[in-house]
Amino acid sequence: MVEAPTLAIDIQNVSLWYGDFQALFEVDLQVKRGSITALIGPSGCGKSTLLRAVNRINERLGDYVRTTGEIHVLDQDILSDDVELSQLRRHVGMVFQRPNPLPLSIRDNVLFAHRIHRADEKFNKLEEDEIVENALRRVLLWDEVKDRLGREATGLSLEEQQKLCIARLLPVKPTVLLMDEPTSALDPKATAALEELIWELHGDYTILIVTHNMAQARRASEETAFMLLGRMVEHRVTEQIFLAPQEEETADYIEGRYG
Amino acid sequence: MTHSEGDGGVSGPSLMFAATPLNTRNHRLQWLFRALFGLMTLILVVPVGIIFGVLLVRGGPAISFEFLFSYPSDGMTAGGIWPALVGTIWLVAVSLVASVPVGVAAAIYLSEYASDSWLTRGINLAIINLAGVPSIVHALFGVGAFVIFAGFGTSILAASLTLAVMTLPLVIVATRESLQAVPMAFREACWNMGATRWQTIRTVVLPNAISGILTGVILSVSRTAGETAPIMFTGAAFFFPFLPTSVFDQTMAMAMHLFVISTAVPGAPDELKYGTALTLITLVLLMNAGSIWFRSYLRGKKKW
Numbered sequence: 238m239v240e241a242p243t244l245a246i247d248i249q250n251v252s253l254w255y256g257d258f259q260a261l262f263e264v265d266l267q268v269k270r271g272s273i274t275a276l277i278g279p280s281g282c283g284k285s286t287l288l289r290a291v292n293r294i295n296e297r298l299g300d301y302v303r304t305t306g307e308i309h310v311l312d313q314d315i316l317s318d319d320v321e322l323s324q325l326r327r328h329v330g331m332v333f334q335r336p337n338p339l340p341l342s343i344r345d346n347v348l349f350a351h352r353i354h355r356a357d358e359k360f361n362k363l364e365e366d367e368i369v370e371n372a373l374r375r376v377l378l379w380d381e382v383k384d385r386l387g388r389e390a391t392g393l394s395l396e397e398q399q400k401l402c403i404a405r406l407l408p409v410k411p412t413v414l415l416m417d418e419p420t421s422a423l424d425p426k427a428t429a430a431l432e433e434l435i436w437e438l439h440g441d442y443t444i445l446i447v448t449h450n451m452a453q454a455r456r457a458s459e460e461t462a463f464m465l466l467g468r469m470v471e472h473r474v475t476e477q478i479f480l481a482p483q484e485e486e487t488a489d490y491i492e493g494r495y496g
Numbered sequence: 497m498t499h500s501e502g503d504g505g506v507s508g509p510s511l512m513f514a515a516t517p518l519n520t521r522n523h524r525l526q527w528l529f530r531a532l533f534g535l536m537t538l539i540l541v542v543p544v545g546i547i548f549g550v551l552l553v554r555g556g557p558a559i560s561f562e563f564l565f566s567y568p569s570d571g572m573t574a575g576g577i578w579p580a581l582v583g584t585i586w587l588v589a590v591s592l593v594a595s596v597p598v599g600v601a602a603a604i605y606l607s608e609y610a611s612d613s614w615l616t617r618g619i620n621l622a623i624i625n626l627a628g629v630p631s632i633v634h635a636l637f638g639v640g641a642f643v644i645f646a647g648f649g650t651s652i653l654a655a656s657l658t659l660a661v662m663t664l665p666l667v668i669v670a671t672r673e674s675l676q677a678v679p680m681a682f683r684e685a686c687w688n689m690g691a692t693r694w695q696t697i698r699t700v701v702l703p704n705a706i707s708g709i710l711t712g713v714i715l716s717v718s719r720t721a722g723e724t725a726p727i728m729f730t731g732a733a734f735f736f737p738f739l740p741t742s743v744f745d746q747t748m749a750m751a752m753h754l755f756v757i758s759t760a761v762p763g764a765p766d767e768l769k770y771g772t773a774l775t776l777i778t779l780v781l782l783m784n785a786g787s788i789w790f791r792s793y794l795r796g797k798k799k800w
Contacts, residue, residue: 323691340682
């Protein structure tokens, strides 16, 4: 039997240019399967760019974006030409800074990705009901919204919207969830709820989360990677990086001397 | 004066919040500009009101079942406008069938697919220029392209296509604007779930842009119904007392009919002219009202 890969994401020697501007310099990052890894660093250091390289969403900008190096997701080379982006994005979901539910009903939001990736056009209401319930239960939203699944998702609170944005990724069984500052639009209480959910999801899903919030990285991640000016400075177990950073730049950032 | 403390008790607490000369001047200026803008709005509305008033007073009595549904008679000095009314509806309908699909598709391409290059910038410039071309030039283009080259002859088809070319920029610009008003976050969300551009456009972008697209259609309906020059040489007849049976027939049209009885038919009673104008305006208003109602119905369903 082939052993399941232990690395969910393996980024090696990745450089990325927006036109003439080089945003990433030979970045390496390994993310273990089922773990939560936090990406920290000052604004403009390339964290979000690196995140967006993992589902190749940067490429919507066209030839303007150039990537070199290697990125593997579950041992599969994702930069290869024969990668179907639709399949890649099914397996590597993304959660954004501002919750961005689609202007559809709650139910249709949860089913959106499922419907896109469903091969046959027939739909089975019972099956869909089950998918909606499972996904919403998984993000701890079911009890709050089960009576109003037909309502517009844009009418939910921000916390509920963000949970919904996670829930809609789950029906297509992703491996990796990329999260780009998922709590920065939320109040402290909602942030805590989201962190709890993210913690609850890891294990089943590999989570790579960009955050500006040091406390969040410390609370809600197992490993932390610090980036500065497009380079990977330090990547270690979260406790270690916060208690005993090896690099001076990391220490300066964590202690709030810049950023 | 129980409240005046710490101010030397000059004249009570209101002094601190009393208007200074600067405040007074600002208020006066504010009032002046408000009056100025209000006046401009009034100037804008007055001609519209007068036009409607005059048309109603002088053309109103001419409107009757008889007038609307009978053919012109006595060398167009009497009778009704039925063939012109029907002709205008034909022209509007056929030109919409031509301009809306092409315009909406082009706008989708420009807004959702095309990258920003010298080519797309050139196309955008061409569209803006097309909007600025005088209608008589469109008419001559229509004669050359549709009547002669394409061999449609002077027909509803040639006239409608000429009108469609003329109204394309309206449809394209309105559609593009409304597509771009759909928040980028929705597209990002779709793409990140693996949706193709077309799936994104069909499920999210178009349903949310439809009310803006309708605005473009409304504008183009009004222009299509009211234009005279583009149809004069391409399909509208001076006098054609039959109802068109296909797009290859000539037809009468309201705008053209109004022009003809006002300039080329000696002895046509004024009542007839005002009645025709009133009917034309009412027709356009009815079509607009219908689309505006539909648009607000769609907007009511949209929440973001």
